[in-house]
Amino acid sequence: MTPSLGFRLFVDAREVGMMSEGYVWIITDGMTDYLRSLTPLKENPSIVDAELNIYGLLAYDAAIALALAIEDVGTVNFGLRKANVSGNHSTYLATLGISPNGPKIPQALSNTSFKGLTGDYLFVNRQLPTSAFQIVNVIGDGERELGFWTPEMDLSKN
Template structure:
């Protein structure tokens, strides 16, 4: 979710008692990386939440850029007091640097599309004549950027390290990291697993591991609904088999190794 929507969600969740002991909430970097920009009342409703975000190495280049960016931003936006550069801004900067490394001649000119009288503003944009070539060049480009290693796989910028944070008090407190090589660790460059993971304060201000929903013997089975909509088959795709009278569901929504790993190592 975008921070604006997740803010409303957690406010309502607290109102109905779903931020109390026994509940578990996990947020992705769309909200985790912007915790510092949320109002204090919103942070108060998110106490005990776990979140992950791409880990950005603290380098001299990163710090110098952050200071320059913040100075320039506040010159143009004097009413913003707590402006911070988030991961999306760093990714955008690194993408621009990747294009610059390819050379300005790689971008080429722009051709106009055939615009009808009922066209939208988006349709009025030109199309890069070197777009396919530029795309392939970006996909094969790797370098060390401000956000870390710049490497695109399947159209997505990859992050080799994620930081795990726990929303406590007025912000997020780092409790560990996740890497593809070592899984969950307390410190980077360490092979020690959850034994040294920082203590988690769960919703309800407790350190006791939530057990989850206890299924009653006479309870109804949980039915999960999968939205079926054309145009986003990469996210979810359903295939009907008339011979077996069954539906197969596939897509990227099933690929969540980090969440699976977190729950297995905490259980």
């Protein structure tokens, strides 16, 4: 749902009384980010809001997983070899070189598992299962984060 359509939906919902106590709305992260952008200016607008949404937390877990996979592969043979690029396909990126450990990283990554910020981080059939949802309460023109829901921990404030 586009933000403009979502905004119209909530305007209509307010008109028919569906934004009062007793109603629950389940919306996408994109819509939550849009609602955040509508909040009034803070007392100290120069302070950066460093809160991460669920995608920021997933990105943090992905960076940790990649670091663990690289450690698993090892850094003994970490040199770069020149890429075989010819003709018009030459780009600046091709001049950077290729790591001989590169092909080993996907397998090491698929074997990586740890307790991340979004719950248990592990691959099932080479894919990450959806494991966390951010729960927010929209109040007036703002929102209040209630926490996160995961299958392992149910609702958690962390």
